[in-house]
Amino acid sequence: MDLADMGAIAALLSVPVALITAWWNKRSAEKATDATLIAGRNQADASVAAVWVQGRNEHERWQYSALGDASAEFLRATDALVRTVERLPNLGHGEREASLAEHAMSVERAYVPLELLAPPDLLSPAKDLRSYCRLLERLALDRAVLRSTINALEAGWRPGNPETCDDHHHNAAYVAWQLLVDWDSKDDEEKWRDRDLLEFCLRDSVTVSDEQVAQILSQTAAPQPGRS
Incomplete structure (x- = not known):
């Protein structure tokens, strides 16, 4: 090549x-x-x-x-x-x-x-x-009515000793106060029996208005014994 x-x-x-x-x-x-x-x-x-x-x-x-x-x-x-x-x-x-x-x-x-x-x-x-x-x-509203009523009743009987006081308004306030404080511990028969007394004492205490009395009675209503 x-x-x-x-x-x-x-x-x-x-x-x-x-x-x-x-x-x-x-x-x-x-x-x-x-x-x-x-x-x-x-x-x-x-x-x-x-x-x-x-x-x-x-x-x-x-x-x-x-x-x-x-x-x-x-x-x-x-x-x-x-x-x-x-x-x-x-x-x-x-x-x-x-x-x-x-x-x-x-x-x-x-x-x-x-x-x-x-x-x-x-x-x-x-x-x-x-x-x-x-x-x-x-x-809350029912509690407020009850609490304000109890406060008013306490103010109504505290000016005197309820055991010796002769003022029937003070005595009524004390009885109403005691009834309300003990109300939950009562049975239906006791509530029915005491409801008229509660109303009388509330009104006679002259410490709460008619409207408050009606509200308290509505809250403390109890069925009549013997009725379902």
Whole structure:
């Protein structure tokens, strides 16, 4: 083989080498592009994950803060209701119902956010407390009438010793007071027997209004013995 033949072979080989080189360069560029795309996608995924985690953490902080605020508001509302019930005997009859309704509604409104935010272990005692407040609301007005009547009767007989006092108004106030204090311990027959005496003593004590007398008699009503 002479130099001319070798030159021809070299010329023939130069074409595939050039093609291979071009293909290799193209493949390398594609790999670099793919790597760049993958790195970019990974970075994007990481950014999205970081934003999601941050958003979740911020939501959890907001939820915890909102739960704390809602719990505090609920406790304030229940405390205000209890204090209102304690003050009811000192209010006029017309004021009692409005004041009680206002604070009872505040408890109900304050409970609603807890239903949405509170976990079960916190919601359960909150629910029990709301039930207690509802029971308190149902009994509060009758309790206020009874408490205010007892207070008035105590003021009516305390100016003198009921055992030696000759003032029949004072004596009537004392007897009515004693009857009311012991009323829950009486059976139905005793309540029926003493109800007329209670009414007489309440009226004769001149310490309570006719409206209060009617309310007390309504609360102390008892079935007539022998009737179902």
